[in-house]
Amino acid sequence: MSGTGAxxxxxxxxxxxxxxxxxxxxxxxxxRGVDYWSLAVRxxxxxxYLESWPLVxxxxxxxxxxxxxxRGVTALVESLVVGVRALTISANQSIGEEGEELTKRExxxxxxxxxxxxxxxxxxxxxxxxxxFKAQLGTGFSFWLAEGLVRVAIFVIYLLVxxxxxxxxxxxxxxxxxxxxxxxxxxxDELTVANVDKYNTLxxxxxxxxxxxxxxxxxxxxxxxRWPVWYLLILSRVVLIPxxxxxxxxxxxxxxxxxxxxxxxxxxxPGLALQWMTTKPPSADQIExxxxxxxxxxxxxxxxxxxxxxxxxxx
Numbered sequence: 536m537s538g539t540g541a542x543x544x545x546x547x548x549x550x551x552x553x554x555x556x557x558x559x560x561x562x563x564x565x566x567r568g569v570d571y572w573s574l575a576v577r578x579x580x581x582x583x584y585l586e587s588w589p590l591v592x593x594x595x596x597x598x599x600x601x602x603x604x605x606r607g608v609t610a611l612v613e614s615l616v617v618g619v620r621a622l623t624i625s626a627n628q629s630i631g632e633e634g635e636e637l638t639k640r641e642x643x644x645x646x647x648x649x650x651x652x653x654x655x656x657x658x659x660x661x662x663x664x665x666x667x668f669k670a671q672l673g674t675g676f677s678f679w680l681a682e683g684l685v686r687v688a689i690f691v692i693y694l695l696v697x698x699x700x701x702x703x704x705x706x707x708x709x710x711x712x713x714x715x716x717x718x719x720x721x722x723x724d725e726l727t728v729a730n731v732d733k734y735n736t737l738x739x740x741x742x743x744x745x746x747x748x749x750x751x752x753x754x755x756x757x758x759x760x761r762w763p764v765w766y767l768l769i770l771s772r773v774v775l776i777p778x779x780x781x782x783x784x785x786x787x788x789x790x791x792x793x794x795x796x797x798x799x800x801x802x803x804x805p806g807l808a809l810q811w812m813t814t815k816p817p818s819a820d821q822i823e824x825x826x827x828x829x830x831x832x833x834x835x836x837x838x839x840x841x842x843x844x845x846x847x848x849x850x
Contacts, residue, residue: 556740557717561706562824566831567832571588571836573835579631661685694809714735715732739807741814
């Protein structure tokens with residue numbers, strides 16, 4: 536990865552980690568803490584819709600879910616549920632309409648469809664493509680490495696395609712505003728547009744980096760599976776996803792806690808490079824929206840106290 540901005544980010548050492556993450560939505564930003572999540576959306580009349588909701592993680596209800604790997608799967612599912620709700624509300628608010636929230640059943644169907652698409656595109660398709668060259672690759676590590684490289688290639692192509700959609704560019708700009716505002720908070724700066732705007736749009740705990748780690752970890756996990764009968768081979772690409780996601784979560788969790796480590800910088804550099812595609816420089820009014828969402832969470836969850844042990848939030 537090149538560029539002075541990326542180099543400056545990677546050079547950051549000891550900064551205060553905020554127990555806050557977020558997600559860009561339609562004309563706005565969702566911020567999530569440990570006990571609450573907030574949503575700020577720019578309405579057509581230029582006003583800002585701002586609301587917050589309580590959040591009770593299953594990791595609090597069932598402490599066993601705080602164990603390594605399990606906490607990653609739990610955090611991912613909870614983030615997806617909150618993310619779908621936030622996207623639905625933001626879509627209504629961004630066009631100036633009050634809409635009904637999705638029911639639990641509707642959220643469940645949405646997640647099943649999304650998971651199905653992701654599994655087909657990023658796990659089954661690479662397996663099918665690589666199997667076309669089984670005679671040349673054999674069934675050893677070369678096959679799993681090739682499959683992994685195909686998976687990464689499909690992921691990068693997917694990102695390149697969606698970044699071509701003009702309507703999504705504003706979402707990527709809000710993504711940049713979200714990262715910038717979290718950086719300002721972690722560095723102890725007052726949350727003003729000027730302070731926030733000076734920071735980079737890249738963040739180690741970003742979901743884009745997480746997804747790339749998933750692609751890499753899957754190579755190692757599937758190499759262990761080796762070459763069972765065909766139906767078990769296909770099934771493995773589905774049933775092992777929670778394990779892959781959980782291990783990947785532990786990697787990004789470790790990286791977030793050791794930003795200054797040279798080895799961590801090298802390992803996370805490709806994920807940060809991909810964020811050049813999924814984050815764009817935001818405008819001042821977009822930063823204002825991100826600040827509004829973040830400020831609400833800071834008011835509800837002051838960052839100067841001890842964090843909830845075992846619960847992590849991706850940026």
